[in-house]
Amino acid sequence: MPYEMIAILMFSLMMIMLLTGQRxxxxxxxxxxxxxxxxxxxxxxxxxxxxxxxxxxxxxLLTLPMFIFMGYVLSESKIADDLYKMFHVWMGPVRGGLAxxxxxxxxxxxxxxxxxxxxxxxxxTIALPELLRRGYDKIMVxxxxxxxxxxxxxxxxxxxxxxxxxxxxQPVGQLWLxxxxxxxxxxxxFIIYIYIRCRIQPELGPVLSExxxxxxxxxxxxxxxxxxxxxxxxxxxxxxxxxGWTSLVESxxxxxxxxxxxxxxxxxxxxxxxEVSVRSTLAISCMFMWIILAALGFGAIxxxxxxxxxxxSLFTEQLGLDPWMILILMQLSFxxxxxxxxxxxxxxxxxxxxxxxxxxxGFDLIWYGVLYTITxxxxxxxxxxxxxxxxxxxxxxxxxxxxxxxxxxxxFAFIMVLALTLVMVxxxxxxxxxxxxxxx
Numbered sequence: 340m341p342y343e344m345i346a347i348l349m350f351s352l353m354m355i356m357l358l359t360g361q362r363x364x365x366x367x368x369x370x371x372x373x374x375x376x377x378x379x380x381x382x383x384x385x386x387x388x389x390x391x392x393x394x395x396x397x398x399x400l401l402t403l404p405m406f407i408f409m410g411y412v413l414s415e416s417k418i419a420d421d422l423y424k425m426f427h428v429w430m431g432p433v434r435g436g437l438a439x440x441x442x443x444x445x446x447x448x449x450x451x452x453x454x455x456x457x458x459x460x461x462x463x464t465i466a467l468p469e470l471l472r473r474g475y476d477k478i479m480v481x482x483x484x485x486x487x488x489x490x491x492x493x494x495x496x497x498x499x500x501x502x503x504x505x506x507x508x509q510p511v512g513q514l515w516l517x518x519x520x521x522x523x524x525x526x527x528x529f530i531i532y533i534y535i536r537c538r539i540q541p542e543l544g545p546v547l548s549e550x551x552x553x554x555x556x557x558x559x560x561x562x563x564x565x566x567x568x569x570x571x572x573x574x575x576x577x578x579x580x581x582x583g584w585t586s587l588v589e590s591x592x593x594x595x596x597x598x599x600x601x602x603x604x605x606x607x608x609x610x611x612x613x614e615v616s617v618r619s620t621l622a623i624s625c626m627f628m629w630i631i632l633a634a635l636g637f638g639a640i641x642x643x644x645x646x647x648x649x650x651x652s653l654f655t656e657q658l659g660l661d662p663w664m665i666l667i668l669m670q671l672s673f674x675x676x677x678x679x680x681x682x683x684x685x686x687x688x689x690x691x692x693x694x695x696x697x698x699x700x701g702f703d704l705i706w707y708g709v710l711y712t713i714t715x716x717x718x719x720x721x722x723x724x725x726x727x728x729x730x731x732x733x734x735x736x737x738x739x740x741x742x743x744x745x746x747x748x749x750x751f752a753f754i755m756v757l758a759l760t761l762v763m764v765x766x767x768x769x770x771x772x773x774x775x776x777x778x779x
Contacts, residue, residue: 346692349374349640364626364633371637378640390635394628398588399504399511404624405591406496409598411616413569414448416607425562427469428554435537435544438475438483441466442529445487446494446522447569459488463734476543477739479536482747485731486529486755489716494522495577496591498627499715503708505631506638507694512580512587514708516773521709524768525758532754572597581776662700666710669693670759673714674721706762709769713759720748 349370356366368387375383394400426440433439445462462484470480492499495515504511537544576594579585585593602608660668672689697707720728731744762768 345374345378349637353637364629367637368629368633371633371640375636375640383640386639387632387636390639391632393635394505394632397505399501400628400631401588402496402511402591403498403501403627404620405588405595406501407498407623408616408620409572409591409595411619412595412598412602412608412612413572415612415615416602416605418568418601418605418607425567428559428562432546433534434541434546435533436546437466437470437473438480438533438537438544439530441470441480441483442487442526442533445484445490446526448488448491459484459731459734462488463731467735471736471738473547474542474545478743478747479533479543480747481731481735481739481744482749482751483529483533485720485728485744485748486751487526489719489755490522490526492715493518493525493709493712495519496594497712498623499712500708502627502631503711506634507704507708509704509708513705513773513777516776517705517709517769518712520772521713521758521762521769524761525713525755528754528758529751532750568601572601662702665700666697666702666763669697670710670714673711674718676718703766703770705773706766706769709762710759713755713762717752717755717759720752 353366353370356370372384372387375386377383379386426443427437430436430440430443441462444466448462467480467484470483471477491497495518497515497518500514500518501511503509504514533544572594575597576590579593580587580590599608602612669689676689693711694704694707698704728741728744728748731739732741735744
């Protein structure tokens, strides 16, 4: 049987297993191991075993539980509540100010946690009720929270970029630095859109009432100090890393310890907070390790087939497509898969094919990691089955229906497509910071 046909059968079997409801790592790992045994006999089991050893020896993987623990400590200890109070007081006098503040909240939550689900949960439970109570348009604010929470997988410390780094064999530090400017650029684009729209249609984002705005300066400064605490924690781990004083793993340990000490000093590190944080960290870390293990095993079999070279030849020689056209088709396929898969599943399914192919086509894999992440953000909110759409439906109050959620995301999806286009046309948006830091 031709290797191309074997590769197609492997992908088809994997998709069938996923559609039957099997766990992502189980479907991918089983197909990889099963194909290895059929192709090379009992010696084929050495390939998944080799992938497991590679995973155990990948030192930067230690950053994963550290950053997840840091995020859960800050979330469970309600330090995120202080952040929203700060934005509420300081941004309230501006039209659409609370919606703009919510985007700022989401950026900081992203820097605390690295997962979009955390931003969505905090935004839907803390920000959304307050915005609706103050007369903000329900469609606009629903889109604000969905779009803002998606920044969690782009702004460092992004757990998704750690996963991409492991599968693509690229430095985590460079990927995180590459995500900073595109993430902040996208947040700025959201803010500009909200501000302009609320200036044109003031009823969408009214200013706070006079009595709510009359907060003593001392109280404003206290809230500002409390709200800047997560930024201080983020700086405590990133400044030593960027200056070369600590490794990435050491910086992640500093961040986790700083968050833990902050919760203790504020009197919020209870037994319950500690237990929930540790259990959640263990569960998510183990989930990601199983997924990475399955992806590496599947990728080893796929590489052994030489399928990447065959597919590259199909696209470039037989179909006559240029590298940029192939890259655009890849991004469109992510948008399609995003209608029924989450970001981790998408990456694991296509990484054995896409990542080596991108390298063969002559593109930078760090830059492509940012493209993948932005495309995943868009796919998260692509109807009819975008992952974030249903998360919002589960968390939103009853007056916000599924139709409202679909409508709310349209302008933000267009902004994300614009951001993706800018990063594709001007790669230095993503590459300038890692080149500058590592060049020095």
